[in-house]
Amino acid sequence: MDGTTLCGHPDTPVIKVCPILVVCSHIMLLFLYILFYRFLIHSITLRALAFTRYTESQPYSTIINQFNKYAKKKNLDISIELNLLTIYNSTFSLNDFGSMVEALFKKKNKYELYFYDNVYTTKYGKYLLNLKEWIPKNTLDLYDQKIISETCYYNEKLPVQLSYSVMYSNESYLKKYNKRIPKTWNELIETSIYILEKEKEKNNTNLVAYNGLLDDSEQGTYSLIDYIYSCREDKSSAYPDLRSQSSINALNMIKELKNKIGSDEIFSSNYYISVGKLFEPFSMLFTRFLIFQPPEKYLIPHKISPLPGLHEGVSSSLVCGFNIGISKYVTNERKNASLIALDYITSLETHKKFVLKELTTPFMPSLLDDEEVCHSIDCELFKSFQYIGRQINKNSIYDFDTYSDKYRNYIYEFLYGNKMASDVLKKVEDISKIYYVSLNTKDSAIGLVSLVIVSFLSLIMILSLIFLFKEFYIPFFEFLSIDFWILIIIGLILISSICFTKFDLIINGLLVATPYMIKNIMVEDGQNFQMCTMNNIYGKILVSSPDFIKIIIVGIMLILIFSEWNIQSTLIDMRLILASLYINIICIIIITIIKYVKFNSYKIYFTIKEFIYLTITISNYLILYGIRLLTAFMENWKIKSSSKKNKNNLNKNIIAITAKLKNCRSDDESSQNNNKSYYESKMTNDNSNNSNFNSARVQSFFVKIMNCHYSVESNSYNSSHNYNSNSENKSYNTFESTP
DSSP states (O other), X not given: OOOOOSXXXXXXXXXXXXXXXXXXXXXXXXXXXXXXXXXXIOOEEEEEEEEESOTTTOSHHHHHHHHHHHHHHTTOOEEEEEEEEETTTOOOOHXXXXXXXXXHHHHXXXXXXXXXXXXXXXXXXXXXXXXXXXXXXXXXXXXXHHHHHHHOXXXXXXXXXXXXXXXXXXXXXXXXXXXXXXXXXXXXXXXXXXXXXXXXHTTOOOOEEEOOOOOSSHHHHHHHHHHHHHTSSSTTOOSOOTTSHHHHHHXXXXXXXXXXXXOHHHHTSOHHHHHHHHTSTTTEEEEEEEOOOTTGGGGOOXXXXXXXXXXXTXXXXXEEEEEEEEBTTSOHXXXXXXXXXXXXXXXXXXXXXXXXXXXXXXXXXXXXXXXXXXXXXXXXXXXXXXXXXXXXXXXXXXXXXXXXXXXXXXXXXXXXXXOOHHXXXXXXXXXXXXXXXXXXXXTOSHHHHHHHHHHHHHHHHHHGGGGGGSTXXXXXXXXXXXXXXXXXXXXXXXXXXXXXXXXXXXXXXXXXXSOOEEEEEOOTTSOBEEEEXXXXXXXXXXXXXXXXXXXHHHHXXXXXXXXXXXXXXXXXXXXXXXXXXXXXXXXXXXXXXXXXXXXXXXXXXXXXXXXXXXXXXXXXXXXXXXXXXXXXXXXXXXXXXXXXXXXXXXXXXXXXXXXXXXXXXXXXXXXXHHHHHHHHHHHHHHXXXXXXXXXXXXXXXXXXXXXXXXXXXXXXXXXXXXXXXXXXXXXXXXXXXXX
């Protein structure tokens, strides 16, 4: 044998390794590598996502690179991979990026760190960690609280890069005509008119006084926010209410700017045109736009200053930029690693470093007093800014993009159309406002009118209870005891108010497990309102159970009315109760139908329901109580008329009326005597024929009801039945009238 083989092939002259051993060795090496990586190296790579339009001035790459160097230096075994989307490597716009981010959030595990436009803080906030619970308070206190409140109001997200709206003034023209940078809008108009006229004398007709920046994009919305905020009464005032005089003044001022120193074409031109002219030295006199970062900042031949205001000392600087957030769906291990990265990114040292490099504007107030920082940037300029966020309607039921489109388009109906400022501001308010029925007559007087009507009716019904305690009127109300009449009146008062009709403590207690959902009824060009809906099957059963109980009660009442239909002593009462019951049934059916009708007006919806409940209240009061009062009044009038001849007739008539209304006693007694022999004979025959079936002595329910129905006296049937059952000492006086 010339050689030896490991696999048993003597003809092979060299030593060979068995393939099985090779595979096993590779697996072992892989296992050792994984083991070494897991327990010795254990490096975590975090994934971050960001979007930018301008790759040259974006800070994200620098932030990530700086952290990776920091982590390596500190042996943190943490690194970040940035997926930076730009207009060059993707087809995304800022809005598309926002939609993509929301989709990624719903996948829950794609990225740990998100750099997102702060206008979407509310939209994304529910997917991100509340940093207030994880970031030290001293770190949060470093940030400008005004900026935080305007841009990071949802669960304390933190800014990474911010920019502000400013006014660029062409100093060459201002110096040429010895004019200062305007402090108010009126001063801007006067300065612009003066310079334009002087330049026209020199045949310069291409100079644009002010760009307006009211185009059909988000920039137009941002400009409107700035204009309105700059027209508040004083520096300390909050953002004006949309329907306030300050907002109306702002819109009128914008239109004055457009008409006096601009045009529809100039003010509505695309913001790219404004950007282009901004870099030209002699095209624009004043320009509203965002502050640029280097290198663009140094290419603009204009002086930066805060926007003017309606009053000197009042201005506006819209804050926009990107926040950083951590997905709340990450594992604890990755969450802790993300918090370490966030602690570095949001630190004072890191922020100062990026401010010095002019990768972002300063948003930590302490830096504006730092000599090194103020040597690089104009600290006084940033101190003069009066910040306002873009999300002016933080509780809007629409997302920002939808709200912004509606907001902008409605106001443009005034600026570029013929609508009144107050009218378009009302429409803007209606975009997100939820209307309620209230006593405030600002929106509608329906609530106050309803309260007055209900209060007036309640007062009448309460005062009418006095007659229950007057001797003359007592006979007219003997059908029920006084306490029952009082309960009826109280019940009618409660029914007259819609809110009380939903009080049911037992049902409401059970609904804690499955509460109502609030459904927003959005009315295009109208007034939005809300309705309560129940989507849970268990909840629907609970909500419907009182209706079924009421159906059973109504059924029992109808049976009882039928059984006593011909009893002479309650003949009128039964018919009045039935009339009341019919009205109630019809109203309940209408209310049930209304539940399935779609309403676009909360006023109509409320008015219809309130009318139905008032109908129930008034009709029941008149039928059950009012008609008795009316009868008593008529009898009283007759008695008083006859009393002119003889005052004693009054007592006689009262006695006569009382006797007439109580005739059921004597009628029942005589009826009992007259019919006793008949029932004795009938029951005797029944007993003899059914002696072997004691249980059959009790007639069927149907027969009982029919017997009662054809009885004209309340005691006739029961008397005979009691006579037959006397040996058992039982009484069945179910249908006996109250003496």
